[in-house]
Amino acid sequence: MxxxxxxxxxxxxxxxxxxLCQAGLTxxxxxxxxxxxxxxxxxxxxxxLAPLCEGAVAEPVITRHGAQAAQHWAGVTRVTQRGTLVVAMQRDKAELMRFARRTTGHRAVMDMAELEPDLGSAGQGLFFEAEAHLDPRAALADLVAALAAHGVRIxxxxxxxxxxxxxVIDARGLAAALPGxxxxxxxxLVLRAPEIRLSRPVRLLHPRHPLYVVPRADGVYMLGATQIESADRRGVSARSVLELLSAAYALDPRFADAEVLETGADLRPAFADNVPRVVVRGRVLHLNGLFRHGYLMAPALAIQAVRFLNTGTKGDLVHED
Ligand SMILES: Cc1cc2nc3c(=O)[nH]c(=O)nc-3n(C[C@H](O)[C@H](O)[C@H](O)COP(=O)(O)OP(=O)(O)OC[C@H]3O[C@@H](n4cnc5c(N)ncnc54)[C@H](O)[C@@H]3O)c2cc1C
Structure with missing residues (x-):
């Protein structure tokens, strides 16, 4: 039962x-x-898992809870703790200075090669040492396996x-069609570029086309991501491919020779303030609005939801409707 x-x-x-399993429930x-x-x-x-970088645009609650995410995930899946490198072309130096002002927990990097030899020594950057990353598809599979070990199958x-x-915990994402x-x-995009060796996520600041590159295993890189206020569910547009690849090329011209393995697009579920929440409606708890912080915020959101179910304690992510 x-x-x-x-x-x-x-x-x-x-x-x-x-x-729920961790709390002894079935x-x-x-x-x-x-x-x-x-x-x-x-x-x-x-x-x-970039709570500090996200702090440049996100509400402080994201940075606060996101700071625990790597630790929560490490109990479930492999987390790579090598920080985030934020870089800008010389002409976009003002973007880097603005980013530095809006964030904490970074140090200036005058020579990229110190951290990522493949980026060469050009440009300037910020290093957010406390940040981490994971392979999301491996993480989902590891969560499924952890649940199976508790006897829970989908x-x-x-x-x-x-x-x-x-x-009921309703975690249907956008399909939940909650008000607001x-x-x-x-x-x-996912590219294979075995000749490029990056060991940590690199964010390239740009006034119009910011880019991040996240290393996966075996010379594979995820390039992301556009953020467009649109409910268009079609595949990636030619314009976005062009912009993401141009930015990657600016970061390292060898991306031009990479093999394109995959393209993908989806809609991030978000509330007006882009902050996720547990919306309580009687016996139903809606976990939603994870926006661009699904991996960063799901542990904190889930823990607060289960604590509310168990003890009635209302954490700062819990809203009663
Ligand atoms: C390009 C891109 C890059 C991103 N990068 C990051 C990142 O680096 N870090 C980060 O933290 N976040 C990132 N995100 C955000 C993150 O992916 C989302 O916040 C998160 O996936 C939302 O998860 P969810 O579980 O709410 O929704 P979903 O993953 O959509 O899950 C909803 C599930 O509900 C099921 N479902 C729906 N309706 C029903 C129904 N009626 N009955 C039964 N099942 C149902 C669906 O089948 C689905 O499996 C990124 C998002 C995108 C698009």
Whole structure:
């Protein structure tokens, strides 16, 4: 017998089910597709755990909770703790100075080669040593395995909270269609460039086309990501491919010879303030609005939801409707 039903096996639902297990409860996990995959927003993420860099534009609550994310994930999957390097071309030096003013926990890097020999010694940067990254698809698979070890398997079914008895955690992402929830389009590419060796996420600041490159195993890189206020669900646009590749080329011209392995696009679920929350409506807890912070914020959101279910304690991410 399940104590709680979780609907949705994206990063939010998987973390909710995992946090329930950690608290000694038995979840039932339902997903319309039966497993994490390209149908869900979580599939397309870069996997950056970058609470300090995100602080340049996000609310302080993201930086505060995000600071614990790497530690939470390390109990489930492989987390690479090598920081983030933020760089700017000489002509965009003002962007770098603005970024430095809006963030904390960084030091100036005058010689990129000190950290990433492949970037050469040109340009200037900021190093956020405390940040980390993970491989999102491996992380989702590791969460599924951790749940299986607790005897929890994903039931493939279409579900809605109102048709289920007992406590429900609704983690359907954008499909939940909650009031005020919107989609923010994000597009990405995956390239194989074995001759380039980057060991940590690199963010290239640019006034119009910012880029980040996240290393995966075996010379594979995720390039992301656009952020467009649009509910367009089509694949990556030619313009976005052009812009992402041009920025990558500016970072290292050898990206021009890379093999394009994959392109992807999805809509990030977001509330007006781009802050995720647990919306409590009676016996249903909606975990949603993870925007560009799904991997960064899912652990904190899930832990607060389970604490609320268990003890009624209302953390700062919990909102009663
Ligand atoms: C290009 C890109 C890059 C990103 N990079 C990062 C990053 O580097 N770091 C970071 O922290 N975040 C990043 N994000 C954000 C992150 O991916 C999202 O915040 C997160 O995936 C949202 O997760 P979710 O579980 O709410 O939704 P989803 O992953 O969409 O999961 C929802 C699940 O619910 C299921 N479902 C829906 N309706 C039903 C139903 N009726 N019945 C049963 N099941 C249902 C779906 O099948 C799906 O599996 C990125 C996003 C994009 C698009």
């Amino acid at each position: 399940a104590d709680v039903t979780v609907i949705g096996a994206g990063v939010a639902g998987l973390w909710a089910a995992y946090a 979840p039932q996990l339902i997903d319309r597709s039966g497993a994490p995959g390209p149908h869900g927003c979580s599939w397309w993420a870069g996997g950056m 039931t493939q079914a279409e579900a809605a909270p109102e048709t289920i008895a007992g406590p 929830l919107r989609g923010v389009r994000g597009e990405m």
